[in-house]
Amino acid sequence: MTKIGLEIHCQLTKLESKLFCSCKANYREFEANHNICPVCMGLPGSLPRLNQKAVESATSIALALTCDTPEKIAFFRKNYFYPDLPKNFQITQLNVYGDMSVGGEGYVSVEDKKIKIRRIQLEEDPGRIIYEGASERTKITLVDYNRAGTPLVEIVTDPDFESPRQVRVFLNILSDLLENLGVAEPGLEGAMRADGNVSIEGGNKVEIKNIGSFHDLEKALHFEITRQQSLFERDIEIAQETRHWDDRRKITVSSRSKEEDQDYRYFLENDIPWVTIDQSTRDRLKENMPESISSKKERYIEKFDIAPQVADIIASDRYYSKLFENAYSDDNAKDIANLITTDVIGFIDTKEKQQNSKITSKHLSDLIDAINSKTITRNSAKVALQEIMKSGKDTKFVLDEMDLGQVSDSSEIDTIISQIFEEEKQAVIDAKERPETVNFLVGKVMQKTKGKADPVKTLELIKSKLNQ
Amino acid sequence: MNLNTSILKYIEDVKSGTFTVEEFTAETLQRIKDVDSDVHAYLSLNDSALNDAKLIDQKISSGEKIGQCYGFPISIKDNICITGTKTTCASKILENFIAPYTATVINRLQDEDAVITGKTNLDEFAMGLTTEFSAFGPTKNPWNLDYVPGGSSGGSAASVAANECLASLGSDTGGSVRNPASFCSVVGLKPTYGLISRYGLISYANSIEQIGPMTKTVKDSAFLLNIIAGQDANDDTTIDNDNVNYLENIEDGIEGKKIGIIKEMTTSEGLSSEVSTATKDAIGDFESLGASCEEVTLPTIPYTVAAYYTITSTEAGSNLARYDNIRYGYELESEGYEYNSYISKSRAKFGPEVTRRIILGGFVPSAGHAGKYFLKALKVKSKLISEINKAFEKFDYLISPTAPVQPFKFGEKIDDPVTLMLLDYNTVTANLTGKPAISVPYRVINGLPIGMQIMANSLNEKSLFQSAYALESKTNLPEVPL
């Protein structure tokens, strides 16, 4: 049986400042080395000052993942030399004097399976090394420390996954959850990263590092499982080791660095006192936590009778669920939900488009009102939506401006039907013989009226004309 | 003009117009010129000191609001950062390091109109007890230039003793303020851990070290502590002291107080007969002041030096890892080197003692050895804290000589590492427990000083000063013969 475990790192980019200084947590908008200070550069004499909200955010994540949260947390130094580490140690957490990282054991349910979370810890991100061209030829290394000190949460799972597909489902659930909590933006490049470890029946555990994206993680896991299986079949021992994902060749490669031999000399970071988090604080964090995706989904299904797939899509995306939550009333919830999943999503399918869209919840409820009162057709609503997203203008104004009012006057529709009957003689004959082909004629009327004709009335009128 | 004056007397004289700040500063700078080529207390001087003094005079004459320091000259150990000036830690590796920010203690002094004379010598990165480990040559003891001034804040102690300033700030990791204070006959305080911000103090062993004032009198020490103590947003380990005024009631005396004489520190093998005699005299003085003295035993003390060196080298090994010469340091072109060989080459600039402590710091907390050394050292610390807390339930103060011996000649002890370590025997307890301790000049025998150490419970500096002042009033010491 294949066993896969994960180590996920997620930046808390929703914070204003870094973990130990007042530089910006989201370093992405800065010129190289312009988001640094004596603290995150580890200048002699500088001291870390722990960010209260970072501890709170990390604790919220732990609570959301049903982890135990301790009364006291401690920080440790992980000592090793690397050019992206300004102090040549990383401030992180460890559970050697009892459970003192922000989160202990918890779990996530993935399709009826419980994936156990081993621990959650808060730590600082290192800086970034810029690799110019082929590494064999570069004479120096360039370093940008803007990222150094960005708050990072590490989530470690037990080796509970049985397939790369399960890993993918888990990561989707996890990134939705982190985004829903409002602490992270997993969509930002490099904001969420994962390393994996793989073992197959009878083999040693192999760690895989240096994986750029979740997409690559899945590929790396597949590659590694295949590699291990083929070794196993040939009776070759699977060595316990760390392998790096080679993005160019799409394979895992044994690490030359003796990472297994590294002695990190972990010991307490005494510049940061142990932080006490009392029960009332943990209760407050729990209370202030946004509704979880799963309970939101359940609520949508039970209260509004929304289809499970529709409820799932809306509940797991903060943008859609916010649109929905502010638009619905007891009578139109289902319609709003369907409008979002059938039409809105088609237009706004990326985070960037979500950010640029000018649509509001009011637009949605106005559109549903207009459809239900037969002021416009469903088709016209779709046309109007597109315009509203761009301009953000009032719904009524857009409907008038684009002349989208529904045509429900019988004589007007009748005139158009007569024209169509002239133009589509063969179709009329077909429809008389096989009534199920009538939709073709309805479609033609819609085309001619740019979707404004009342579809119910149109069908009625065509049917009666066919029977004449 | 008498440069051998206290801060408090100096302030009175400036207020009454006896002399101006500029006059006193100029005289001090002249004194530095005259004697520092012999003493070598300073590593660098503040070029704008005289100008700073003039500006304070202008403030005074124009009736502007003036800080409590009235421009008294103070020197600063060269491991404390001041914007735009060199902070070397007496190390070749930081020879050209210009700090881009200022330590909290310096900001507080400057806000109160102190004039900084310059940066003083130390054992490299504050590791040592003699200043012989300074990369820029040792400081001499003003009482006898053939003798060590103690360390690691030897330059600070010597600068005060030689009247090259009125006070200094040192740092104390295992006695680095108190030991040189004792050797140079000045007052040296190691406050409660967290009382003074360490922001801007270049870390050696951050879990136990503190900045401390070094002054000519106990009252001056209290005066300086008033200015630099208290919580700092830049240092999470600082604690609230409720804005205590340490000078207030300092003359209240110690009548009825209970004093514990630490047995392990007054009967140890390494104690010299002069120091032993002086200690007996001091006990007599305390009793004549109305306190009752009794021997107390803290059985963990014999293990403290080993624990201290284990903890400090572990922290130093980590704190000094950042000196890889990549972001700051000295000029050494990186092109053509591979990373590991470059930083190993750069770190060859560390002096011998620092090099050894770094190696120790790699050894004692390593996965294979932490159980034998580092974790035990932390537990010795815990055990010692329980013991001393118990002692403070009974006693107001715990006393001992500050150092087991008087100053010795250069080169005398540098070759035996264990002898050197044991010089810290009486001082490391205050650091490992976080308790405040003060060294008070008590005797000068054969032309060389002896200091007495008084310890009090956490945050009891006010009471500590009362006892130190009482003991000081019993002494009548000669002037430095320089």
Add this chain to the structure above:
Amino acid sequence: MVDEEEIIRVAELMKIDLEEHGEHVSRVKKMLEYFDILDQIDLSSEEITAQQKSLNELRKDEFIPNDKKLIESLKNFREHYVRAPKMN
């Protein structure tokens, strides 16, 4: 007994070049041997403790831009990047 080979290996990990400093090894060894005294004390009932602070006393999450010129006051930069030796 402390193994001198191991001291040399640890020195290397700490990026200390011992080539010309053989005397350091024997001196470090002497210090380590002195530390053996720690084997003689009973510490079985001791726990490791540290200073404590409550969550709400910590730094508030606020972005305060630092002096943009900090990088220029340091050494070894190219354009805005810090130059480090090449990795192996």
